[in-house]
Amino acid sequence: MNYFRDGLVWLNDPLNWTNPGGLFDRLQEHLVITFWAVLIGCAIGLPLGIWLGHRGRGGGVVITVANLTRAVPTLALLTILPLTPIGFGKLPVILALAVFAVPPLLANAYTGLRSVDPETKDAAIGMGLSGGQLLRRVELPLAVPYLASGLRTAAVQVVATATLATFVNGGGLGQIITAGFGLGINVGGNQIVAGGIAVVLLALLVEAVFAGVERLVTPRPLRTVRRRRVARPVTST
Amino acid sequence: MSFLSWVPAASTPLAAPADDGPGNPWFSWQYVNDNAGTILSKLGFHVGITLETVVIALLVAVPLAVVAYWIRPLTGPILALSGVLYTIPSLALLALLAPLLGATNRATVLIALVLYALLLLIRNALTGLTQVPSEVRDAAAGMGYGRFGRLWHVELPLALPGIITGLRLATVSTVALVTIGAIIGQGGLGDLIMGGFWNNFYRAEITTGTVLCVGLALIFDLALVGLGRLLTPWSRRRVA
Numbered sequence: 350m351n352y353f354r355d356g357l358v359w360l361n362d363p364l365n366w367t368n369p370g371g372l373f374d375r376l377q378e379h380l381v382i383t384f385w386a387v388l389i390g391c392a393i394g395l396p397l398g399i400w401l402g403h404r405g406r407g408g409g410v411v412i413t414v415a416n417l418t419r420a421v422p423t424l425a426l427l428t429i430l431p432l433t434p435i436g437f438g439k440l441p442v443i444l445a446l447a448v449f450a451v452p453p454l455l456a457n458a459y460t461g462l463r464s465v466d467p468e469t470k471d472a473a474i475g476m477g478l479s480g481g482q483l484l485r486r487v488e489l490p491l492a493v494p495y496l497a498s499g500l501r502t503a504a505v506q507v508v509a510t511a512t513l514a515t516f517v518n519g520g521g522l523g524q525i526i527t528a529g530f531g532l533g534i535n536v537g538g539n540q541i542v543a544g545g546i547a548v549v550l551l552a553l554l555v556e557a558v559f560a561g562v563e564r565l566v567t568p569r570p571l572r573t574v575r576r577r578r579v580a581r582p583v584t585s586t
Numbered sequence: 587m588s589f590l591s592w593v594p595a596a597s598t599p600l601a602a603p604a605d606d607g608p609g610n611p612w613f614s615w616q617y618v619n620d621n622a623g624t625i626l627s628k629l630g631f632h633v634g635i636t637l638e639t640v641v642i643a644l645l646v647a648v649p650l651a652v653v654a655y656w657i658r659p660l661t662g663p664i665l666a667l668s669g670v671l672y673t674i675p676s677l678a679l680l681a682l683l684a685p686l687l688g689a690t691n692r693a694t695v696l697i698a699l700v701l702y703a704l705l706l707l708i709r710n711a712l713t714g715l716t717q718v719p720s721e722v723r724d725a726a727a728g729m730g731y732g733r734f735g736r737l738w739h740v741e742l743p744l745a746l747p748g749i750i751t752g753l754r755l756a757t758v759s760t761v762a763l764v765t766i767g768a769i770i771g772q773g774g775l776g777d778l779i780m781g782g783f784w785n786n787f788y789r790a791e792i793t794t795g796t797v798l799c800v801g802l803a804l805i806f807d808l809a810l811v812g813l814g815r816l817l818t819p820w821s822r823r824r825v826a
Contacts, residue, residue: 548681
């Protein structure tokens with residue numbers, strides 16, 4: 350527990366927060382990277398998932414994409430993208446993280462639209478709704494809990510993975526940890542632990558915030574029903 | 587600088603990319619030939635630590651899942667806890683373990699990997715166990731099976747598909763996750779990826795590490811699919 354206390358002491362020093370490259374700077378970088386990565390992930394994953402779910406096909410594509418990205422190490426994307434014509438900077442980091450934000454968004458959007466009761470859809474079609482109206486007025490509102498759940502998984506994953514941006518000098522809270530490793534375990538041990546604590550707290554905070562959002566946008570009658578399904582898409586066949 | 591006004595394109599390059607000419611190809615047999623020894627040893631390390639992780643995680647996860655299955659009030663908390671633990675970033679976990687276990691220690695990486703694999707395995711094993719139909723359990727009890735006999739002869743075999751799914755997920759993500767160990771020089775193929783990046787952005791080294799890593803994950807996955815088919819012949823018969 351000695352190291353843990355050293356880490357807390359490091360966190361208790363205001364200068365470690367306000368210095369250039371201190372916790373505040375790194376936190377801002379971290380959040381900016383996360384924000385853009387999740388946004389790009391949404392822009393790709395949600396329309397695709399909603400379209401596939403509405404059409405009712407392409408389940409194989411969704412599963413393949415999810416499994417493929419699981420096998421690709423984040424480090425590989427982070428190191429390869431800057432060497433392509435994209436060039437160095439924050440853009441390749443954001444793109445690399447966005448790749449890992451797509452699968453949960455895609456899978457949840459697809460599952461959400463597929464899990465709308467077929468009888469409800471039949472009734473809507475019988476009432477004379479067109480395909481677009483069916484999507485906007487029936488399927489999307491009923492799929493909102495799934496979309497929110499996908500957003501939560503994606504946001505937590507990106508905020509956690511953004512720590513690795515430090516491997517390619519991309520900023521973020523991981524930079525605190527690598528700087529500590531750079532100092533060596535005897536001098537930088539407290540900083541390593543402090544960075545670890547900060548990253549864990551941020552990840553848990555994001556998880557809690559998005560869990561709250563998920564609960565807010567889920568209509569009360571749907572809350573009990575949703576408990577039946579598995580919280581995370583952990584199927585791979 | 588406001589949080590929202592930040593535009594990705596406006597970022598300044600950190601350094602000029604390495605030259606695009608023939609001097610820095612994406613792949614080079616020359617490199618593979620010259621460094622076959624290093625590549626093989628990194629590959630061996632990667633395979634070894636992955637197998638070790640998965641076996642240890644399996645030996646711990648299945649008994650835990652069985653305990654959570656037998657003692658129903660524990661099921662919810664165990665699943666919730668594993669979900670929360672899974673959100674902890676891998677680098678942070680390494681950072682918290684490294685001062686305790688030694689900064690360049692293989693065990694540090696191994697323990698972090700086992701924790702992640704454990705969470706995936708418990709979730710899936712528990713899901714598999716809870717999906718055993720209650721009629722089947724009743725029938726087994728009626729045939730005179732005790733608690734352990736029922737577990738060994740009825741419930742675990744029926745939960746095997748779930749366990750195998752968890753095993754596949756855990757193995758594939760472990761293969762990818764080992765690379766993070768590169769931060770303390772224990773990353774197997776990750777050492778190649780980072781080594782290439784630090785070594786003046788040497789692309790051939792990065793690509794070799796990446797391709798081997800993805801290939802390894804696919805091979806393990808296929809092997810586990812085959813194992814699953816061997817172990818659960820009844821599920822194949824039902825499909826046919």
